[in-house]
Amino acid sequence: MIHLLQTGLNSADSGSFLPVAVQFIIATGLVAFLMFVTHMLGPKRKTTDKLQNFSSGIETHGDARQPMAIKYFLTAILFVLFDVEVIFFYPYAVNFKVLGWNGFWAVMLFVGFFLCGFIYILKKGALKWEE
């Protein structure tokens, strides 16, 4: 359909990010509209009991924002490191036909470093979640 948009917008320049801006505005508008409608239609009978945090019927004990297990944060940091390596593959994946075997060995070297890092975190016990 909005290849319509593209033909209108000089399709040679597909770097034009106008469609994504339009989508963003539409999405925001839709959610805002729905929130407004439900705010207007729904009842507004608020009591202190109702506004308490839900904890399956028992009294809420303290603030929920307490220290969490460090393992979750460690996973997130490992993700950042490994995801950067995955992103490095994108330019290679598009251009490997030009690069041929030379490029392949270079990437093998890169994967070798990747695996060294992987084995290191494995030996360090960063991936031991059971304990």
Added chain:
Amino acid sequence: MWSFSGISNSIHEWLSQTFNPTLTIIIEMVIAGVAVIGLFAGLGLVLVIMERKVSAWMQIRLGPNRVGPKGMFQSLADTLKLLVKEGLTPTGADKLLFNLAPFIAMIVAMLLMAPIAFAKDFQLWDLNIGVLYVSAISSMMVISILMAGWASNNKYSLMGAMRSGAQIVSYELSAGLSVLSIVVLTGSLRVSDIIQSQADGWWIFKGHIPAVIAFVTFIIAVTAETNRAPFDLAEAESELTAGFHTEYSGMKFALFFLAEYVNVFIVCAIGATLFLGGWMPFHIGHWAGFNHVMDYIPSSLWFFGKTFFLIFVIMWFRWTFPRLRIDQLLNLEWKYLLPISMVNLLLVTAMAILKWHF
């Protein structure tokens, strides 16, 4: 013959004859917006009823059968009911973040619709980095979940959000690597090029065993990324009530629910595009006669058929595998799927350089 691209072309021609170019673009944007919102609402309703019917079928029971013929209007009735419910914000919650989280969930789901090709020459936005765009935007999904969990100030929500965060970011690695193996075979990140390259057979057949491995890895990873069973630890009912959206009610809850189902559709559509040829009919090499017969089936039917088949497979998983524990889940990704998909990507690259694929 009737087709989506024919309709969009005739609308475009009619508009450009009637109005000046600027007005044409504005009207087309409005049409596009209405179409996307309509698709969104339609998908939400269809997928919820499909989920319930498939579950009922797997468990040999009837499922919803009161509202409308065979219960087909059940999800519509549920949506209307949710619209007139009270939306609460707990006193302990961070008001701004609590209300912002559904916005982000929906915006991410809607932005992901842009590069998907629904039928031949029928695509919202065919940008040259389509696949990269999808993986970049889909990783923002986790922000809305973490935001919702943290802002609720509820222990169930926070634990659900933490689990979900660890899970989504982990599985994104192997999802990205298996997507890359198709990019290697195609040599382009543009969605229309990827579909065009499958004109003489889909990659899952042309790419031998490495493509099959990549496909299986991709399906496992996206099941985890969309928080579906057996990886639904974020909302494990028996332990965490409803996980990150425990405190959400009314329409805010419905928006999370809708975004979740639309995300399932999007990842299945991307899987269908990369591995099963998108709208490309089933073609075998140079069998011109056979290919010509297959071309008579409209391309939109091919796309939606493949996508809904993958959605069915993901729903099937839910009733086949028991839920994993968080450490089993992370072990599966980091110790098995990540090395496997990494080696598989190298295999695909070597295969493509040697031109072993068809």
